[in-house]
Amino acid sequence: MADATADIIQSQPQKLTTKDGKPLKAALAASQSRAKRKAFFLVLPLLAFMVLTFVMPIVQMLHQSVYNPGFTIHEDVISKEQTPIMVNLRDWFDENPRGTEPDETAYAAIVQDLIVLRELRAQGQAGTRINYERSGSRSLFTKSARRAPRMEAPFKQALLEIDEEWGDPELWAAMRDASSAYTPNFYLAAIDLTRTDDGSVERVNENRALYVNLFQRTLFLSVLITFLTFVLAYPIAHLLATLPLRYSNLLMIFVLLPFWTSLLVRTTSWMVLLQSQGVLNDAMVGTGILADENRIQMMYNQTGTIVAMTHILLPFMVLPLYSVMRPINPSYVRAARSLGATSWTAFRRIYFPQTVPGIGAGALLVFILAVGYYITPALVGGADGQLISNLIAFHMQKSLNWSLAAALASILLAGILILYWLYDRLIGIDNLKLG
Amino acid sequence: MKTKTILLATALTSAAFAAQAAEVTVMSWGGAYTKSQVEAYHKPFQEQMGITVNSVDSDNPATPIKAQVEAGNVTVDVADVEFSDAVRLCDEGLLMEIDHSMLPAAPDGTSAADDFIEGALQDCAVANIVWSTVFAYNTENNPTAPDSIDDFFNTADFPGKRGLRKSAKATLEMALMADGVPAADVYSILETEEGVDRAFAKLDTIKDDIVWWEAGAQPPQLLADGEVAMSTAYNGRIFNAAVAENQPLEVVWDGQILDFDLFVVPKGAPNVEEAMKFIAFSTDTQRLADQASWISYGPARKSSGALVGKFMDGETDMAPHMPTAEANLGNALVNNFEFWVDNDAELNERFNAWLAQ
Secondary structure, three states: OHHHHHHHHHHOOOOOEOOOOOEHHHHHHHHHHHHHHHHHHHHHHHHHHHHHHHHHHHHHHHHHHHEOHHHOEEEOOOOOOEEEOOHHHHHHHHHOOOOOOOOHHHHHHHHHHHHHHHHHOOHHHHHHHHHHHOOOHHHHHHHHHHHHHHOOOOHHHHHHHHOHHHHOHHHHHHHHHHOOOEOOHHHHHHOOEEEOOOOOEEEOOHHHOOHHHHHHHHHHHHHHHHHHHHHHHHHHHHHHHHOOHHHHHHHHHHHHHHHHOOHHHHHHHHHHHHOOOOHHHHHHHHOOOOOHHHOOOOOOOHHHHHHHHHHHHHHHHHHHHHHHHOOOOHHHHHHHHHOOOOHHHHHHHHHHHHHHHHHHHHHHHHHHHHHOOOHHHHHHOOOOOOOHHHHHHHHHHOOOOHHHHHHHHHHHHHHHHHHHHHHHHHOOHHHOOOO | OHHHHHHHHHHHHHHHHOOOOOEEEEEEOOHHHHHHHHHHHHHHHHHHHOOEEEEEEOOOOHHHHHHHHHHOOOOOOEEEEEHHHHHHHHHOOOEOOOOHHHOOOOOOOOOHHHHEOOOOEEOOEEEEEEEEEEEEEEOOOOOOOOOOHHHHOOOOOOOOOEEEEOOOOOHHHHHHHHOOOOHHHHHHHHOOHHHHHHHHHHHHOOHHHEEEEOOOOHHHHHHHHOOOOEEEEEHHHHHHHHHHOOOOEEEEEEEEEEEEEEEEOEOOOOOHHHHHHHHHHHOOHHHHHHHOOOOOOEEOEHHHHHHOOEOOOOOOEOHHHOOOOHHHHOOOEEOOHHHHHHHHHHHHHHHHHHHHO
């Protein structure tokens, strides 16, 4: 026994090796990295999936929000052939600094470019790009391109005859900005700012300001809805957590059933209930609480959005709360009471603090879902119940200003990341408990 | 609905059994309008040509086809769009040009070019109907019947909600007409900044009472439910709800805005050849007349007019329900497509900002 120990002690200065003579450390590392590689191959499908469906689209969105080649490149729909456009004008911009009064060469360059646009049928695309910067420019391009082939020198006069706006310094500033495909202007537009002709930034005309207001409304409504779900969910979750299992399971089904029902079904059910000829109004008129002509407008406005979204998001608050409340030992509160605390103090000092991780998780879930909510406000929101996501959808599907949609979405994303960071700093993300 | 299901079922089966079977996908506006096209165009086309027609719907087909072409993923072969959209999309190079010589002549030999009413044939589009934006009301919810466009904006004497299409087009024109602008001057006034302000100021007076709709099938529903007292609508939708479904709805023709619907083929469409066949087939004299017996929209060919008789119920005369009927043209505005080609983007932008304020 002692000999053997001595042997080991003696052999320690020499390197430990495996049977086939490799150093133990290297052999271990090799086998470990093999295991790691195997593990990596196992997660590889998930990783690829995440990169393809999550990271790439976000990167693409961020890129789109600062990149719009509408005024620089035309791509043919069928052949996919790319043709640079507005080349003459770009040359002129390169030679002349910002603020230079456009001269005859500049106008001649535009007319040449307009002729190219007409041949490519790209005047709408170029005009639309400038229209993003300066409203009213799209028609300028389409109508000028229509007549460009027949124009004769002096071109400045010819263009000004079609429309005096061709002499507007703001238009020239917009064209200069757009002649480079990369631009921060969509972010400016997304917060109701615009560039003036000397390149400085100012607020847009009041009757076009839209997005800051909508961001504020989205934030306000999301906070309100989060608060409402909290107020409604806390007692329900408490009840579920304290009832005997067979009753609480039954009640749980009432929470889960709507959760499993299609979002559209739930939203349209609210429409049936809330509309001015709907169930609620009919009931109130029928019982004489309301006169027939005083039916309350509960839908197609903010009220509709708040009611429907609060109901739809409620389970996301109940479930985390329930999962936190269930394991809370009732003897803590009993102990507090027996030591002389009032029921309010026992709740405030003992019970409530133990549910905070659930509140945090529920609030974060509901808030993040609410900020990006889209279908429900679109259906029941009317005009003043619309959220920023409805405008993003509008620019994606209708106005097709994808760069602005991307900029708005990026701002929303950044806002949520900041809130997440704040949450982490204030409450700590480790305290989050989803169940 | 049933026909659509059958069409869909046929499409699915044929797709399953013969992947190469010829087909064409037609995008239209849904509801009673799509039904009229399915009955008058799709079914006979499918029977006679052996080409399957897939019918898809949208609130306004111009929007999805523009998105499809720009994204390079076109699934629609034929789309039914408004006049200004057809011209605008054509200008932007998003549509195939259509060879008008492929369109059949009228039965009496008049060439298609002479038979179609003025403006109905465009480089990239062939019109099928003349329709109009009117306003309609529910007779049960309006003790006094409104009879002019002013009444639509007069919530003091005609209380109740108003339904309006969520778009600048037609809404601004109607606001101006209600503000006392004669139909002939609407577009010259709307071309100025003050004119646009004036239209929005008029809309402001009823803004709180407006329920916005997007799909053409919504206004008859809103009116029938009593959700709104009056609503703008596509005239044919009101006709069908009133005549085919016996709803107490009535059209007011004062201040109506006439427009074309045209067939276009988006660039990059998967079945261009079938699409062109479909357009030529559907816009012949008999088909256009047939469609008018399903819904009260005027055919775009002069020669079809004489063939339009009664509605499918066999009782109702179609003629007085057409937007082009003499009696209905009293204070009618013809949609100025050039104005909307040029100003659509700007005015809708302003409109959306106004909506959200």
